[in-house]
Amino acid sequence: MIQLSILKINDYGPWTLTLGSDREHELQILQASLFIELQKEFSKKNCLVFLNRADEFFVASNGLDLEDHIEIQKNLKKKFDIKLSMSLGYADSPFKANLHAYEGRKKNVSLSEKYNIFGFVNTSPDTKTTILHFDVEDLSSKRIKLSPFEISLVIFKLYSKMTQFFMKKNSLTFFMGGDNFMVISSIDGKKNVKDFIELVKREDGIILNCGVGTGKTPREAASLATKSLDTIRKIRDSGKEKPEVYELQC
Numbered sequence: 222m223i224q225l226s227i228l229k230i231n232d233y234g235p236w237t238l239t240l241g242s243d244r245e246h247e248l249q250i251l252q253a254s255l256f257i258e259l260q261k262e263f264s265k266k267n268c269l270v271f272l273n274r275a276d277e278f279f280v281a282s283n284g285l286d287l288e289d290h291i292e293i294q295k296n297l298k299k300k301f302d303i304k305l306s307m308s309l310g311y312a313d314s315p316f317k318a319n320l321h322a323y324e325g326r327k328k329n330v331s332l333s334e335k336y337n338i339f340g341f342v343n344t345s346p347d348t349k350t351t352i353l354h355f356d357v358e359d360l361s362s363k364r365i366k367l368s369p370f371e372i373s374l375v376i377f378k379l380y381s382k383m384t385q386f387f388m389k390k391n392s393l394t395f396f397m398g399g400d401n402f403m404v405i406s407s408i409d410g411k412k413n414v415k416d417f418i419e420l421v422k423r424e425d426g427i428i429l430n431c432g433v434g435t436g437k438t439p440r441e442a443a444s445l446a447t448k449s450l451d452t453i454r455k456i457r458d459s460g461k462e463k464p465e466v467y468e469l470q471c
């Protein structure tokens with residue numbers, strides 16, 4: 222069972238207009254500052270925040286209850302003029318948890334009117350999270366032939382392909398920077414990692430490595446996924462044949 226919290230800035234569109242036209246730099250500063258604060262607040266509680274189009278945030282929030290979310294809202298209020306709404310949902314897969322949270326918001330299922338929190342809190346004790354950490358093998362060598370902007374095109378095409386592939390497996394893909402992607406994964410997503418690696422190798426000539434981590438908290442899952450990825454690198458760098466997928470569980 223996975224719980225997601227989707228955070229959105231309230232009435233952001235109309236508010237941006239109040240800043241006048243010389244606003245883009247201010248919006249970028251606001252969005253980046255908000256992300257810093259959210260990552261600090263949620264990671265303290267062993268969760269992980271994922272950027273969604275810079276002005277919306279997905280949180281793998283397993284283990285967090287309503288009180289935790291209220292506490293974070295109170296802390297944000299001290300630092301920002303803008304307000305966030307939080308929509309919570311849970312399901313047996315990350316994509317369905319996203320639908321559950323969306324349904325809670327659409328139907329106005331209020332968890333806290335005062336603090337703008339909607340949806341459903343998971344009370345089941347089964348709260349494991351699985352994260353896949355994908356990374357391109359030897360991206361550095363591509364820099365010899367391709368300029369920085371051309372490399373971005375390669376990475377964003379890959380992002381699009383990964384998002385589509387894993388959404389069909391009820392999993393959610395996020396771009397983490399550089400050549401790194403993290404998928405909040407369903408059981409089906411995890412089972413299909415090798416197929417995706419083969420697909421990208423065949424169609425795009427890109428070699429991917431994937432570390433898989435399953436943890437009691439989202440942070441633990443991400444940490445184990447990254448440890449798995451680093452293990453693939455260690456095996457490769459020791460001169461042995463490397464696996465493309467490596468998995469660690471809590």
Ligand SMILES: Nc1nc2c(ncn2[C@@H]2O[C@H](COP(=O)(O)OP(=O)(O)OP(=O)(O)O)[C@@H](O)[C@H]2O)c(=O)[nH]1
Pocket residue numbers: 356357358359360361362397398399400401447454
């Ligand atoms: N978000 C995130 N970025 C990382 C991580 N590790 C490295 N990066 C960034 O990813 C970019 C590419 O680095 P690497 O993947 O180490 O380079 P590479 O040449 O592809 O080397 P290998 O992946 O070891 O084959 C760099 O810009 C790093 O800053 C990580 O764990 N998370």
Ligand SMILES: [Mg+2]
Pocket residue numbers: 356357358359360400
């Ligand atoms: Mg790499």
